[in-house]
Structures are given as C-alpha cells and as structure tokens.
Amino acid sequence: MSRPGKLGRAFYDRPVVAVARDCIGKILVHRSARGTTAGRVVEAEAYRGPTDRAAHSFGGRRTARNAAMWGPPGHAYLFFIYGMHWHVNLVTGPQGVPHAVLLRAVEPLRGLELMERRRGVPRERPALTNGPGKLCEAFGLDGALYGEDLCGDRLFLTEGSAPARIVSAPRIGIDYAGAWAKKRWRFFDAGSPWVSRTWAPARRRDTLRRR
C-alpha cells in the first residue's frame, strides 16, 4: 500500500526461470536510513536447486547461510562472497523449494547521489551498478536485510517498463557447474548500457595464448 505498482507475493510464487526473465524492466527500490535508492533491473539469473549444480542449494544442501532460499517466496536471500561483496537474490517458488533469482545489474534511477557516495563512482559510469556486488554496494544491501520480506516497505520491486528485447545467455562465474553452466538462465535487456556483460564471459581456459 505504500507504493503504486508494488509487486505482490504472486509474482515470486512462480517458476524461477520465468521470474528471472520477468524481472527485467522492473524497478528495485530500497528505503534505508540514509535515503532511498531505486533502479531498473536490467540483468538477472535463475538458480534452481537442488538439481542445479550452480545453486547454493544443490543436492539439497541446507545451511544457516542459504536458509532463506528454502523459505517462502518473496523474501530476500543475501550472501557474502569473495571476502568483500554482497549479492542479493529474490526467493521464488513455494516454501521448501530452494530457488532464487540473482539480481546482477540495474540502471540507476533515484538516489544517484547516495549511490555515488557509497560506490565512489560517478553516476554516468556503468561501473556504478553493473554487477551483483556493485549494485549491492550502491543500494546499501547487506546482511541486515537477510530474509527481508519483499512485500514490505524496505526492499521491493515495482512495475516498470518491459525492454524491447530480452536476451538469454549462460550464467556468469559458475564454470564449475558442468552442464548446468551452459543453461541460458541469465537474462538481460539487450538495449541497456548498464548490463554487466553483453554475452558470455571470455573463458580463460578456452582462449589459447597466441605468441
């Protein structure tokens, strides 16, 4: 009731790949003590445990860290990685189904000054929010929001404008996942300059050194 167009529980209580695709173009809003930040989601990935080897819930793995993934839809699953970055996910599907959507990049819309201060990057540079760790830093998202209800007033999505073209591509940074790494469960707005990478990452192992 706090915002027109706020997405309800039903949006998240659907198959994870569909939610990931439908996220593109929606508006992410975070209201914090320091101010409100908002941005248009331009890139997201689906993680479909327990069968998806790339998911933290692969093989039925259930720990304190990934507990939110197993909870009801429409909540936030945040985790800390590489010793310095937070990532934010939208939990999807019914309780007990450990699926989630990783938000990878947004186009900044509101709270630009706050984002610049948090990131130390000027608003015109894509580096402000074009990566999962970057957007969390810009929006001030961290463990304090673990399990946050996305149907509440602190962190949520609202209706936005669907892009002209959504591209599907392999997910990033999960080369260890074997065949699952090839699934095209990364979605992004083909026309946005705020996407982290427009296609698959350069694969180190596959790129032979030319003398």
Added chain:
DNA sequence: GAATAGATTGTCT
C-alpha cells in the same frame, strides 16, 4: 582491449 593477480573473510569440509 584483454588477461592476470591480489584483495579479503564467512562458511563449510
């Protein structure tokens, strides 16, 4: 532009 190294810590084996 592309490739590489280093940062840095919570979590789990």
Added chain:
DNA sequence: GACAATCTATTCT
C-alpha cells in the same frame, strides 16, 4: 584449510 553466483588495478599487447 580451501574456496567462493566478484571487483579493481595493473600489465601487456
């Protein structure tokens, strides 16, 4: 003790 759904600076071409 190893590793991770990353980022940045630096180096090389």
